[in-house]
Amino acid sequence: MIRRVLPHGLGRGLLIRRPGTRRGGFSLDWDGKVSEIKKKIKSILPGTSCDLLPDTSHLPPEHSDVVIVGGGVLGLSVAYWLKKLESRRGGIRVLVVERDHTYSQASTGLSVGGICQQFSLPENIQLSLFSASFLRNINEYLAVTNAPPLDLQFNPSGYLLLASEKDAAAMESNVKVQKQEGAKVCLMSPDQLRNKFPWINTEGVALASYGMENEGWFDPWCLLQGLRQKVESMGVFFCQGEVTRFVSSSQRMLTTDDEMVILKRIHEVHVKMDHSLEYQPVECAIVINAAGAWSAQIAALAGIGKGPPGTLQGTKLPVEPRKRDVYVWHCPQGPGLETPLVADTSGAYFRREGLGSNYLGGRSPTEEEEPDPTNLEVDHDFFQEKVWPHLALRVPAFETLKVQTAWAGYYDYNTFDQNGVVGPHPLVVNMYFATGFSGHGLQQAPGVGRAVAEMILQGSFQTIDLSSFLFNRFYLGEKTQENTTM
Amino acid sequence: MWDLVLGDRRINSLRLVARMWNGTRGIHRLGGAVVPEGNQKKERTMLQFLTNHFYDVEALRGYLLQREMSKVHMKNRFRDKEWIRPDKYGHFSPEFWNFQEVPVEAVDASDCEINYEGLDNLLLLKELQSLLLQRCPHVDDWCLSRLYPLADSLQELSLAGCPRVSERGLACLHHLQNLRRLDISDLPAVSNPGLTQILVEEMLPNCKVVGVDWAEGLKLGPEEQPQDTASPVLA
Numbered sequence: 001m002i003r004r005v006l007p008h009g010l011g012r013g014l015l016i017r018r019p020g021t022r023r024g025g026f027s028l029d030w031d032g033k034v035s036e037i038k039k040k041i042k043s044i045l046p047g048t049s050c051d052l053l054p055d056t057s058h059l060p061p062e063h064s065d066v067v068i069v070g071g072g073v074l075g076l077s078v079a080y081w082l083k084k085l086e087s088r089r090g091g092i093r094v095l096v097v098e099r100d101h102t103y104s105q106a107s108t109g110l111s112v113g114g115i116c117q118q119f120s121l122p123e124n125i126q127l128s129l130f131s132a133s134f135l136r137n138i139n140e141y142l143a144v145t146n147a148p149p150l151d152l153q154f155n156p157s158g159y160l161l162l163a164s165e166k167d168a169a170a171m172e173s174n175v176k177v178q179k180q181e182g183a184k185v186c187l188m189s190p191d192q193l194r195n196k197f198p199w200i201n202t203e204g205v206a207l208a209s210y211g212m213e214n215e216g217w218f219d220p221w222c223l224l225q226g227l228r229q230k231v232e233s234m235g236v237f238f239c240q241g242e243v244t245r246f247v248s249s250s251q252r253m254l255t256t257d258d259e260m261v262i263l264k265r266i267h268e269v270h271v272k273m274d275h276s277l278e279y280q281p282v283e284c285a286i287v288i289n290a291a292g293a294w295s296a297q298i299a300a301l302a303g304i305g306k307g308p309p310g311t312l313q314g315t316k317l318p319v320e321p322r323k324r325d326v327y328v329w330h331c332p333q334g335p336g337l338e339t340p341l342v343a344d345t346s347g348a349y350f351r352r353e354g355l356g357s358n359y360l361g362g363r364s365p366t367e368e369e370e371p372d373p374t375n376l377e378v379d380h381d382f383f384q385e386k387v388w389p390h391l392a393l394r395v396p397a398f399e400t401l402k403v404q405t406a407w408a409g410y411y412d413y414n415t416f417d418q419n420g421v422v423g424p425h426p427l428v429v430n431m432y433f434a435t436g437f438s439g440h441g442l443q444q445a446p447g448v449g450r451a452v453a454e455m456i457l458q459g460s461f462q463t464i465d466l467s468s469f470l471f472n473r474f475y476l477g478e479k480t481q482e483n484t485t486m
Numbered sequence: 487m488w489d490l491v492l493g494d495r496r497i498n499s500l501r502l503v504a505r506m507w508n509g510t511r512g513i514h515r516l517g518g519a520v521v522p523e524g525n526q527k528k529e530r531t532m533l534q535f536l537t538n539h540f541y542d543v544e545a546l547r548g549y550l551l552q553r554e555m556s557k558v559h560m561k562n563r564f565r566d567k568e569w570i571r572p573d574k575y576g577h578f579s580p581e582f583w584n585f586q587e588v589p590v591e592a593v594d595a596s597d598c599e600i601n602y603e604g605l606d607n608l609l610l611l612k613e614l615q616s617l618l619l620q621r622c623p624h625v626d627d628w629c630l631s632r633l634y635p636l637a638d639s640l641q642e643l644s645l646a647g648c649p650r651v652s653e654r655g656l657a658c659l660h661h662l663q664n665l666r667r668l669d670i671s672d673l674p675a676v677s678n679p680g681l682t683q684i685l686v687e688e689m690l691p692n693c694k695v696v697g698v699d700w701a702e703g704l705k706l707g708p709e710e711q712p713q714d715t716a717s718p719v720l721a
Contacts, residue, residue, distance in 0.1 A: 136602065136628050155654040156631035212661070213631050216654075337653070337685040338660035355653060355681050 031057065059280040060239035060271050064095035066456070067269045067284040069243050069298050071098025073108040073220065073442055074434045075290035076227040077449025080142075083234040085453050092457075094236045095282060097271055101240045105376060107292050108220050108442060110409025112326055112360065114341055114351070115443040116159040116215040117183035120174045120483035121419070124440075125181040126464045127447035132214035134446040135223070142230040150226040154218040157352075158211040158340040160197075161484070162394075167345070168207040170483050175209050184213040199335045199395055204345055217341060217351060220442055244279060245270035246287070246302045248428070262313070264303060264428045286456060288432045293321030293373075293410035295421075295435040302428050312427060315475045319421065319436040321373040322413035327383050328353060328360045331401040348390040350398075358404065363387045364439075378406040411439045417479040422448055422469040423455055432456065433471060569594070589613035596620040596644075602629050609635045616640075620669075621647040627655030634661035644669035646697060651675060653682040660689045671697025 034055075066082060068075045079094050086092045103109045115135070117128045134141060139149045163171040171187075178185045188210055190202035232238065247268035253261050266287050272279040291298045299305065299317035307313025334357055341351040350361025363386060365371065371379060383403065391398045414421065414436035421436040434452050437444060447464055454462045461467065468480045536543045560581075569592075572578050590611045600608075601624040608617070614636055619625050625648045633640070640662050645651050652675040659668070668690065676682050683698040 153654065154627060156627055156658050157654075158658075212634055216631075337657045337689045355678055355685065 056280075058240075058273065059278075060095055060097065060241065060282050061093070061237055062280070063093070063283045064237065065093045065284065066095070066286045066288060067282055068094065068096045068288045068290055069269075070290035070292055070295075070435075071096045071101075071228075071238065072103070072106045072290065072292055073224055073227065073445040074292070074437075074448060075288070076224065076231055077445040078288055078290060078434055078452045079231045079236045079449075080227055080234070081449040081453035082456065083231065083236060085450075085457050087457070090235065095239060095284075096231070096236060097239050097241055097243055097269075099240070099242045103224070105293075105410065107410050107412060108224050110326075110407060111220045111442045112217065112351070112362075113220045113442065114159070114217040116211055116341070117178055117181075118159055118161055118174065118185060118209055118211055118215075118484060120170075120177060121468075121480065122177060122181050123464060123466055123468060124419070124444070124482065125178055125183055127444040127466075128440075129182060129214065130447040130450075130464065131443050131445065135218060136214075138223075138226065142226045144229050144233045147229060150222055152218040152222050154216055155352075156213070156216045157338065158213075158215040160211075160340040160342045161209045162205045162343065162345050163207045163209075164204055164345040165206045171207050171209055174484060183211070185209050185211050197335070197338070199397055200342075201394055201396055203393070210340065215340075223442075223445075239271060241271040241273050241280075243269055243298060243301065244272045247281070248302065262427065265430050266302060266428065286430045286432065288434060288452065289317075290434045292412040292435060292441070293319075295319045295412060295433070299425075299431075299433075302425075302431055304425060304428055304431075312475045315471075317421065317433070317436075317471075318416040318474060319412050319414050321410040322438075323371045323373045323376065323408050324362060324364065324411055324439070325371075325378050325382060325406060325408045326360055326362045327378075327380075327387065327403055327406040328358060329401045329403045330356075330358050331398055332357050333397045333400070334359060335395060335397065342394070344390055344394045346390040346394075348387055348394070350391060350395075359398075359401075361387070361391065363390065373410065376408040376410075378408050380406065412436055412441060413438045416474055417481040419480050419482060420444065420448060420469050421471055422451055422466045423471065425471050426475075592616035592618075594618045595622060598622055599624055601625075602632070605629055605632050609633075611636070613639050616642040618642075618644045619648060620644050623649060626650035627652055627658075630655035631658045633659070637661045637663060640665055642667045645673065646671045647673070649674055653677065653685070656682065656686055657689070659686070662690070663692070665690055665693045667694050667696065669696045673697075 068079055075096055075098070079096055082092055082094055100106065115128060115131060117125050117132070119125050119128065135152055135154060138152060142150060161171065175185050175187050186209070188196070188208040190205050190208075193200055193202050193205065193208050245268075246266045247270070248264045248266040251263045251265070253263055255261055266284065268281045268283050269287060270279045270281050287302070289295050289298050296317050296319050299319075305314060305316030335352070337352070337355075339352045341349060343349040346363070348361065348363040350359050352358070353360045362383075365382070365386070369382075369386070371382075380403070383406070388398070388401075391401075412435050418438040419436070420438075420441070421433040423432060425431045425433065432452055432455065434448055435441075437448075441448075448466070451461050451464055451466050454460070473480060533543075533547075537547060538544075570578065570582060591613060592615060593608060593611070595608075596618050597620070600619070600622055608614070609632065612635075617633075617636070617640060625645070627650070630645075630651065633643075641664055643659070643662065643665055646669045651670075651673050656670065656676075659665070668686070670676075670683070670686065673679070679698040683695060687693075687695045
C-alpha cells in the first residue's frame with residue numbers, strides 16, 4: 001500500500017495568502033477597514049475606481065491540504081474526523097466545497113433518518129453500532145461553546161424486518177452474525193409477532209427479526225447542522241461553489257510484473273462560483289469525493305474510467321442517482337406508539353411520525369420500475385398502485401388512510417453491489433471516496449468519516465476495517481454484497 | 487411492691503430474648519432450660535437480689551442485654567425486606583456482600599446520577615420488581631430502550647421528573663408487559679402529556695399509568711383534532 005505523504009503547501013500558504021480569503025475569527029473587522037480604505041481612495045482619486053484590493057471573500061482559499069467535494073453528512077463527517085484526529089492543532093487545512101447551500105437536493109436532508117444494525121456484512125454492522133454510540137453521545141462529540149445542546153429527536157423503536165419462506169434461512173444466519181458483532185437483535189416467529197404487534201397480518205411471513213436497542217430513527221437535519229457548527233468551530237473552511245476541473249500530473253511507473261501503470265496526482269481543484277464564470281484554483285494535496293448522487297461526475301473529471309473497458313483505467317465509479325419517494329399519510333386507527341420501522345417482505349416500509357397517527361413510508365421500486373432521476377417530482381400513482389396494496393395487506397388498519405404529503409430524494413446508488421465505496425483510488429493516487437452507500441449513508445456517516453480520516457492521517461484503517469469497500473473490487477469483480485431484504 | 491413488679495417485667499423480657507439464644511454462659515444464662523430447677527431458682531434470686539440492691543449491677547445487666555439483642559437484630563437485618571440504605575458517608579455496609587444470592591426486588595435510584603452505562607448493573611437483577619428513577623438527570627430515551635431485559639419481573643416503574651425522558655423513549659416501554667404501575671408525571675421533555683398518556687395506556691393495557699390527567703390541554707376531543715389538520719394532497 002502506497003503511503004499517503006502529507007502536504008507540501010503548509011508553509012507557503014502563510015506568505016502569499018491574499019487578505020480577504022481567510023474567513024472567520026478576525027475580530028479587528030478587517031473587511032470593514034478595507035472597504036473604508038477603498039472609499040477613501042475613491043474619493044481622492046478621480047476617474048475610474050482603482051481596484052487595488054478586490055473583494056475575494058466569497059472565493060475559497062488558494063491553498064488547502066484537503067478539499068472535500070460535497071458538504072452533506074458524509075463530507076462533514078470526514079471533515080470532523082480529520083480535524084479531530086489531527087496530531088497537531090491546526091495541522092490540517094480542510095476546505096469543504098458544497099454546490100447548493102440550501103441542500104435542496106442533498107440526500108441527507110431528504111432522508112427518512114433511520115439507523116439499524118440488521119445487515120449481513122460485519123463491517124456494516126460495526127459501522128452502524130459505532131454511529132449509534134456517536135449519536136447517543138452526540139453532545140460530547142459535537143459540543144460547541146455557548147451553543148445549546150443538540151436534540152436529535154431519536155426514536156429508539158427499532159426495526160422489524162419480515163421475511164418470507166425463501167428468505168428465512170438467510171435472515172437466521174444474518175441475525176447470528178449480527179449477534180456476534182454485538183447488535184441486540186432477536187428472531188420472532190409469526191405467533192410471537194401477532195402477540196407483540198396485534199395489528200400485523202402475518203400472512204406470508206415465516207420469520208421476523210426485531211432490533212431491540214440502538215435502532216430507530218432521528219432527525220438528519222439536526223445532525224447536519226450540528227456537524228456543520230462543530231466543524232466550522234474547528235476551523236474548516238466552507239465554500240459555495242462547484243468543482244469543474246481537476247489539474248493533475250501523471251507519472252508512468254512499472255509494476256513488479258513490468259506492466260506500465262499511469263499514476264495521477266491531483267494538484268489543483270478549480271472551484272467555480274454560482275452564476276458566474278469566476279473560478280478559483282485551489283492547490284491541494286488530497287481530494288475527497290463525498291458528492292453523493294453526483295460522485296460519478298466528480299470521478300469522471302479526475303479521469304477515472306477513461307480508458308479501455310475491462311482495465312483498471314477503464315473502470316468507472318459505478319455510483320448513480322436513483323430517485324426514491326417517501327409518502328406521509330394519516331391513519332387514525334393505525335398501529336400504536338410501540339410501532340417499529342417495519343420493512344415488509346415486499347420491500348414496502350413504514351414508520352410512525354410524531355404523536356398524531358401520522359405515518360411515513362415507501363417502497364424501493366424494482367429495476368424495471370426505476371423512475372427517471374432527472375428531477376425530484378413525486379409519483380403519486382406509484383403509491384396508489386405499488387405501495388398501498390402491500391401496506392394494506394400487512395397492516396389491515398392501513399386500508400383507510402389519507403396521504404398528506406410526499407417528497408422524493410436521491411440514493412447515491414452503487415450499481416455494482418449497493419454498498420459504499422471508501423478509500424483511495426488505485427490510480428488517481430490522492431482521491432479518496434466516501435460515497436455510494438445506496439440508502440444507508442446517513443447511518444454509517446460517523447464511522448465512515450472516521451475510517452477515511454484514519455486512512456489519510458495514519459495510512460490504514462485503524463478501528464473498523466473497511467478494506468472490502470475499496471475501489472479495487474470494481475475492477476476485480478468481487479462484490480461486497482448485502483444479503484438482506486432491505 | 488413497685489420494685490417487684492418491675493423485677494417481674496424484667497424477667498419476662500429476659501425470658502423472651504433468652505429463647506433465641508443457644509446456651510451462652512455466664513451472666514447471660516438466665517432461665518435457660520439447661521440448668522436444673524433448684525440451681526435455677528437459687529441463681530435467679532441471687533442475681534435478682536443483687537440487682538434490686540445495686541444500681542451498678544442493674545445497669546450492667548441492662549447493657550449486656552442490649553448488646554445481645556442488637557447482635558440478634560443484625561443477623562436478621564434483611565429478613566423482613568427493609569430498605570438497605572447507605573450511611574451518612576454514602577457507603578453501604580460491608581455485610582451487604584454476604585447476601586449476594588438474595589434477590590433484589592426493589593431499587594430506589596431517585597435523584598441518582600445513573601447514566602446509560604450505569605444501567606449495566608441494574609439490568610443484571612433478574613427479579614427486580616420495582617424500579618424508581620425519579621428525577622434522575624441523566625436518564626434519557628436511550629436508557630429507556632435498555633430496560634427490556636427486566637420485562638419478566640418488573641411491575642413498577644417510576645420516571646417522574648426526569649428532565650430528558652420524552653415520548654419517544656416511552657414508546658420502548660412496551661416490552662415491559664408485566665408492568666402494573668407506571669409513573670410518568672412531570673416530564674418536561676414530553677411535548678403533549680395528555681396525548682402521550684393515552685397512547686401509553688393503549689400500549690400497556692394491563693398497566694396503571696399515573697401522572698397525567700389526559701384531559702388537560704384539550705380543546706376538541708382527541709379523535710377530532712388530527713382530522714382538522716388533514717388535507718387531501720394529490721398530484
